[in-house]
Amino acid sequence: MVKSILHIDMDAFFVSVEEVRDPSLKGKPVIVGGDPDGRGVVAAASYAVRKYGVHSAMPIARAKRLCPHAVFLRGSHHLYSEFSARIFDILDCYSPLVEPMSLDEAYVDLTGCERLHGPVTDTAQRMHDEILDRVGINASVGMAGNKLMAKIASGMAKPNGLLRILPGHEAAFLAPLPIGRIPGIGPKSGEEFKRMGIYTVRDLAQLPLELLEEVYGEWGRRLYEKARGISHSPVLKRDDTRSISRETTLEEDSTDPAFLESTLSWLVEKAASQLREEGLRARCVSLKLRYSDFKTVTRSHTLNEAACEDHIIFDTVVGLFRKLFTRRTRVRLVGVALTSLTSGAPPQMELFENMNAKQWQKLYAGIDRIRNKYGFRSIVRGSSCSAQGEL
Ligand SMILES: [Mg+2]
Known part of the structure; x- marks a missing residue:
């Protein structure tokens, strides 16, 4: 059976929460993180500050050099948890199968919910709009036949977009993308692949399974499958995971x-x-x-x-x-x-x-x-x- 899986990811979540609390921050370069004069890192960066090359996980001192006029906020985990709980309350109304991945990110399995909610794209749009109306936060939504593709889709839909990858088109969709789009391939692995001349998912998909397994073991098999958009990982209920x-x-x-x-x-x-x-x-x-x-x-x-x-x-x-x-x-x-x-x-x-x-x-x-x-x-x-x- 073809599944309908959503990956919902809030845009610049911590910053968005701060903007709800203080609307005058909207559109400004805002950085949530540690002490700007200390050793901390950027926890979240608004889209306005990303233009300066600031991104999350960057040392905050460097972010300050790149954008000294940014608004620096220390953030409040309690506040973010509270917003997160309100978002999950909404998601829970759409499916019994909601798997939270972090405060601002979840998979939702809508398989078999069409008769209840209507077409999956309409449902995804309604979920997006309801989060915006009731909580004030923009989300990006990926729709696909499995979790892997749904996550890639939401990443590409950012900010504030919806993207559906039709089942059966996974490999063709992935082929031209840079390998960094594959979840699990971070900057470090990306660099290693580049040194081997592998830039796109198409390049990765051309490597034989035997070779990938020889070099990377179990992770090699998973890379082989990911390069083809294959994933069998089920959406698990919150309590199981x-x-x-x-x-x-x-x-x-x-x-x-x-x-x-x-x-x-x-x-x-x-x-x-x-x-x-x-x-x-x-x-x-x-x-x-x-x-x-x-x-x-x-x-x-x-x-x-x-x-x-x-x-x-x-x-x-x-x-x-x-x-x-x-x-x-x-x-x-x-x-x-x-x-x-x-x-x-x-x-x-x-x-x-x-x-x-x-x-x-x-x-x-x-x-x-x-x-x-x-x-x-x-x-x-x-x-x-x-x-x-x-x-
Ligand atoms: Mg997010």
């Missing part, structure tokens, strides 16, 4: 365990602070390593008690890392994922008036308060200090 994860591709591949552990510590801090902010605890902690040969391994550990404290999660991650990192092969990417999330329930040990747990809780509440006020970088674990950049 809810996870908080952070990962980063290192600027240079590394075999240094101390550096890698420090980077993991930093990722744990980021993930755990989001966990606490959303009032959640995680039962399952996962580590992901991608080696320079693109072999990717993940290892998970289930905790006896769901936790939200940095030190518990970090100890688990480091335990997994030390067991796994025996090849001494260069590592290209590290990641941490927290799953099996439960909300609010206090840890059982509190029932026994365990002062130690309470003290930890107070400590983390204090850390989160400081961060809310002065930014994430204002207080970090000693073990995170040699991690590079802001993630």
Whole structure:
């Protein structure tokens, strides 16, 4: 059966929320991110500021050099979560199958909903308009027969557009595009492919499966399929997939365990602070390593008690890392994922008036308060200090 999958992605989400709050910002160069005189990165850039070459994930000091007259805002995760919840309330009205990918991005499976909602393009337009009317945010919508193509379509529809790729036309649509359009091929991989003379998806699609598998392993097979627009990944309901994860591709591949552990510590801090902010605890902690040969391994550990404290999660991650990192092969990417999330329930040990747990809780509440006020970088674990950049 041909599926009808939507990928909905808000345009410059954090900036758009700020514009709703203060309409005088509309059309101005606005940057949401860390302290413009500090080491932070750009979290979101308005379209007016992108003309100056500013984009998200860029060091904020560089953004300031490129566009010194921009309006710099520190942003509020609470506010963005609130807007996000209102957007997801709308999406939930259109399909029982909504898979959130982040605060401002989701897949919606509309397969079989035509009789209820009418043609998929009309439904997508209505969803777009309803988000704009009720929340005040522009979205871009991709429509296709699978998640991969829907995501590519929404990316190309930006800003504020709708694009449908008809099932059966995937490979032809992709062929002329630069390979960077394929989700998962970032700037670093893109450069590597360019050095091999591969610029477009057509070039990539000409590589035989055997070669891709030999060079990239499992990722090679996925590249082979992506180049043809093939994806079988289902849209999963929110509860099945809810996870908080952070990962980063290192600027240079590394075999240094101390550096890698420090980077993991930093990722744990980021993930755990989001966990606490959303009032959640995680039962399952996962580590992901991608080696320079693109072999990717993940290892998970289930905790006896769901936790939200940095030190518990970090100890688990480091335990997994030390067991796994025996090849001494260069590592290209590290990641941490927290799953099996439960909300609010206090840890059982509190029932026994365990002062130690309470003290930890107070400590983390204090850390989160400081961060809310002065930014994430204002207080970090000693073990995170040699991690590079802001993630
Ligand atoms: Mg977005």
